[in-house]
Amino acid sequence: MSSTVEAADLRLTGPAVRRRGLRAAGTILGVAVLVLIASYAVFVPMLAGTDEKLTDFSSARLPPSAAHPFGTDHAGRDLFIRLASGLRVSLLIAVLCALASMGLGMLIGAVSAALGGRTDRIVMRVVDGINAVPHLLLGVVIVAMFRGSVTAIIASIALTHWTQVARIVRAEVLSLRSREYVEAAYLLGSTRREVLRRHFLPGTLAQGVVATVMLLPHAIWHESTLSFLGLGLSPDQASLGTLLKEAQSEVMLGGWWALVFPALLLLVTTLAVAACGKGLLSRTEGRQ
Amino acid sequence: MPAELSAVNAGFSYGGTPVLRNVTISVPAGGQIGLTGPSGSGKTTLARILAGLLPAGEGTVTCNGQPVQRPWKQKGHGCGIAMLFQSPRASCSPRLTLRQIIAEGAGRTSRGGRARRVEQLAAQVQLTPDLLDRYPSEVSDGQLQRACLARSLAAEPGYLICDEATAMLDAATTASLVRVISSEVESRGMGVLALSHDRPLLEAWCTSVTSLAALSAASGER
Numbered sequence: 001m002s003s004t005v006e007a008a009d010l011r012l013t014g015p016a017v018r019r020r021g022l023r024a025a026g027t028i029l030g031v032a033v034l035v036l037i038a039s040y041a042v043f044v045p046m047l048a049g050t051d052e053k054l055t056d057f058s059s060a061r062l063p064p065s066a067a068h069p070f071g072t073d074h075a076g077r078d079l080f081i082r083l084a085s086g087l088r089v090s091l092l093i094a095v096l097c098a099l100a101s102m103g104l105g106m107l108i109g110a111v112s113a114a115l116g117g118r119t120d121r122i123v124m125r126v127v128d129g130i131n132a133v134p135h136l137l138l139g140v141v142i143v144a145m146f147r148g149s150v151t152a153i154i155a156s157i158a159l160t161h162w163t164q165v166a167r168i169v170r171a172e173v174l175s176l177r178s179r180e181y182v183e184a185a186y187l188l189g190s191t192r193r194e195v196l197r198r199h200f201l202p203g204t205l206a207q208g209v210v211a212t213v214m215l216l217p218h219a220i221w222h223e224s225t226l227s228f229l230g231l232g233l234s235p236d237q238a239s240l241g242t243l244l245k246e247a248q249s250e251v252m253l254g255g256w257w258a259l260v261f262p263a264l265l266l267l268v269t270t271l272a273v274a275a276c277g278k279g280l281l282s283r284t285e286g287r288q
Numbered sequence: 289m290p291a292e293l294s295a296v297n298a299g300f301s302y303g304g305t306p307v308l309r310n311v312t313i314s315v316p317a318g319g320q321i322g323l324t325g326p327s328g329s330g331k332t333t334l335a336r337i338l339a340g341l342l343p344a345g346e347g348t349v350t351c352n353g354q355p356v357q358r359p360w361k362q363k364g365h366g367c368g369i370a371m372l373f374q375s376p377r378a379s380c381s382p383r384l385t386l387r388q389i390i391a392e393g394a395g396r397t398s399r400g401g402r403a404r405r406v407e408q409l410a411a412q413v414q415l416t417p418d419l420l421d422r423y424p425s426e427v428s429d430g431q432l433q434r435a436c437l438a439r440s441l442a443a444e445p446g447y448l449i450c451d452e453a454t455a456m457l458d459a460a461t462t463a464s465l466v467r468v469i470s471s472e473v474e475s476r477g478m479g480v481l482a483l484s485h486d487r488p489l490l491e492a493w494c495t496s497v498t499s500l501a502a503l504s505a506a507s508g509e510r
Binding site for chain 2: 179180184185187188192195199
């Protein structure tokens with residue numbers, strides 16, 4: 001009798017089940033949308049058969065139709081193909097930024113916490129200093145020095161966003177540092193570097209990956225903002241940011257489609273990546 | 289230079305609350321010393337001070353005449369103090385297999401040499417080869433504690449501190465671990481400090497058994 005009561009107590013109640021179900025459905029939807037978007041960005045430019053930069057002034061500013069699902073721009077370029085190319089560039093830059101931020105953040109956060117003491121205090125003050133300056137401002141300064149360079153865009157986002165990953169990883173290493181298996185490793189003669197490699201970095205990888213995935217939508221927006229401000233990629237190079245910048249003048253001439261489709265895609269991509277990140281986060285927290 | 293692990297008039301406080309006062313203890317190489325005391329009396333704190341995991345607030349801690357350093361600050365294995373913790377689950381990384389856990393103690397030998405040593409130690413602590421590729425979550429507490437003992441012995445420590453190491457084990461596993469430790473004492477002259485609140489166990493295992501209260505009182509009289 002008592003075991004039945006205990007089992008019933010452990011079962012999730014209605015609202016909790018609904019919440020968990022909604023969260024799982026959100027993650028599945030996010031993954032599905034992301035796969036769809038990635039397929040669009042990868043396969044459409046490959047299968048289109050025409051160059052997305054090819055101009056055809058005879059078909060300039062055509063509204064969406066069966067021949068041009070997203071319409072055409074002022075130079076007659078098909079926006080369905082151009083948007084796919086732009087999305088590919090934006091996603092690639094965002095992924096590289098997120099990976100660079102993860103690498104920097106994990107290494108600096110883990111080393112800082114592992115060494116502790118004065119090193120840790122100095123690193124944390126540097127992190128506070130970077131966080132105190134608006135990221136966009138710092139990014140603009142870096143990009144302005146190397147205008148139009150993809151490397152500069154990646155560097156400007158990575159150098160301003162590694163601090164978030166570093167903070168999370170540092171907190172995780174601080175909790176790992178007092179675990180008995182880490183103390184046992186030190187007692188058995190492991191050096192700090194060995195403990196870092198064998199225990200700290202693998203132990204913080206899950207948190208680091210989640211922080212990186214959560215960073216992806218932010219990186220997409222940063223790239224778009226820099227290109228929109230004219231500091232990112234050159235105007236002929238399609239990206240979500242350059243397409244939105246071009247849409248400014250198109251909208252004034254009635255070409256609403258030049259703004260709606262890139263903006264919608266930016267929004268949907270951000271929400272899909274964020275949903276995946278949240279799903280990953282809840283799985284990690286659940287496991288802990 | 290005396291071959292012993294010792295603490296003289298050691299004391300420690302947690303946030304102003306004294307836990308240990310004037311404790312003097314010596315573990316000679318080749319000796320098996322049992323230390324008993326009720327839960328919360330400071331046995332684990334003393335064990336951690338002797339291993340260097342906690343700094344002694346008062347007194348001195350030496351190993352073979354040299355001051356015991358914090359393990360992460362010393363080069364190599366120091367004077368060779370290993371510790372067998374109470375909870376094998378907490379003292380093993382959940383991401384490593386039993387083979388990797390044991391190999392952690394084998395240090396920087398060649399890969400082949402390390403593999404042979406792991407298998408030899410696994411046999412010594414009666415771990416069957418099929419268990420070596422399992423993760424801690426896939427074995428019992430007793431099997432995991434055997435792996436922890438093998439890891440400690442792989443480093444060939446001069447001194448082994450067993451902090452309630454058998455508290456979570458059944459009688460058969462306890463007897464088996466004690467046998468392995470005692471044979472290591474006989475063959476290599478390793479010093480052992482066994483902490484437990486199970487006095488009958490310590491009396492069956494160790495050459496001398498004392499209580500933490502007695503150690504503090506004796507130091508006070510001196």
